[in-house]
Amino acid sequence: MQRLLACLLATVIAVPALAQDRATPRLGPVSPPAAQPPSPVQKPTVEADISTRSLEVTTGFTGHEIIVFGAVDNSQAPQEHGGYYDVVVVVEGTPFPVVVRKKSDVAGVWINTSSVTFASVPSYYAIASTRPIEEIAGPPVLERHAIGFQHIKMTPAAGSRGILKDYELAAYRTAVIRLKKAQNLYVIQPKDGVTFTGRSLFRSTIALPANVPVGPLVARTYLFRNGEVISAHIARVTLQRAGIERLVHNFAFVYSMSYGLIAVLIAVASGLLASAYFRRQPA
């Protein structure tokens, strides 16, 4: 309702500026006045959502594909299928503190000798974009919005940095990114990660791997034009344990003594059952 009013208001005070936008012939039946195309002077904004609001990690969980889709409101794009705007989608997992350890050769044996604790590191980080992000915007803009692996916010926990020099700390940072990439937890969607359908609709498919850490995920969608963010939108998806998986995990962490006792009982019972079944003659 609010948008409808805004549209009407905009049409009233609009100055027809971008002729090319207006020139596009409208097909189909004549729209009612309320559905008139929004005025070009209105700032384009982006809205997005995720195909699933909540994901469940059950015993059969092998990862899940989510679709981040959205629309550019008040799109001024001259032609269909994109090219005018750039859209970047960043899906980030719950941040956790992480210890990074470094091995060195101590008398012929490789031992963890130093470590840095980062107070919060996104457990998962996926980027999808219409073009490679370096082509979309410059480093300062990407840094400001934490877009791209090297711009992920990662600060060492208080007192954990010690006497490390900047370049040494940077080595730890890049190690986190490298290791997370190796675990498929930091991913860049291949070319055409975000595709436009029509002048304003876009979608992006992001495949969450089976080892994605449990916790809420945030999908940040940025609308770029000429290397600047002109609009952004945040959507959330929950990722939680469910079913037997949830039961076992909660039991193990909350009632760990009962869990341990049950584990012992299960072991004894299954051992006895198995030997009764096979009637084996033990050694």
Add this chain to the structure above:
Amino acid sequence: MNIYLPIAEMSVNVALFLGLGSAVGFLSGLFGVGGGFLLTPLLIFMGVPSAVAVGTGSMQILASSVSGAIAQYRRNNVDVKMGAVLVIGGVIGSVIGVSLMKILRQAGQFDLFVSLSYVTFLGAVGALMMIESLGTLRRSKSGQPSSVRKTGQHSWVHGLPFKMRFHRSKLYISAVPPAMIGAFVGFMAAIMGVGGGFVMVPAMIYLLRVPTSVVIGTSLFQIVFVMAVTTLLQAMQNKAVDVVLALVLILGGVIGAQFGAAAGGRLKGEQLRFMLAALVLLVCLRIGWDLMAKPAEIYSIGPVLGGGF
């Protein structure tokens, strides 16, 4: 088919882990050993966090030893008094081991400690077994009888206090050495995810001079109780027991052990011991190599584990 392990927090192929369990079960059936020393390193190699591999290993060993222990008890092959002393020691060792494991995990040195323990024990036991089996093989070839237990021999063990009479073993010795052996084995069990039979059996034979007829039964007796306590402690202190993973491994292990035991019946004892020694040394070399070789990645990441020391 994939299954998501609730504690290890990873999705694994059930068939693969069933296969792993049955392969280890086959070897343990073949050689008559627990197989923990093979299973735990293999699990770590497959990407299971080392703490979970060790903790879940305890549960698997409990399951695979319980029926054997009961059968031995029924056949009167268990020296219950000796077993009780071993269990008391074992529980103390296990408590120390599980607590040390927690500290080492927080310090980021647990993996190193596990590897070093494996290299040390497997190296020592494997080398001794190899020397012994080569000796027996040579003797059996030249037609000499293999060595028999020398009764009545005394060693430093017999000079210690707290002497107890172990009727079933026909021994009158101090309770200190069996308690120490039990504690040592319990400690190893907690840290390495093994039953410890490969240390306990030779220690009982050579140090305590327990008759061979009761050695296996008594050590199984100790393993069952100590593994039960270790499983419980690992679940409580380290949250390291994955019941789902354990069940998969137990199932595979039971199936594999059937075939292993059948295959073992066709081989000579000396040959089996030689093969086992070779296997133990191979595992030792593999883990040793990983410690010494320059790793492809010198950095590692892990969660920040809460709790103080």
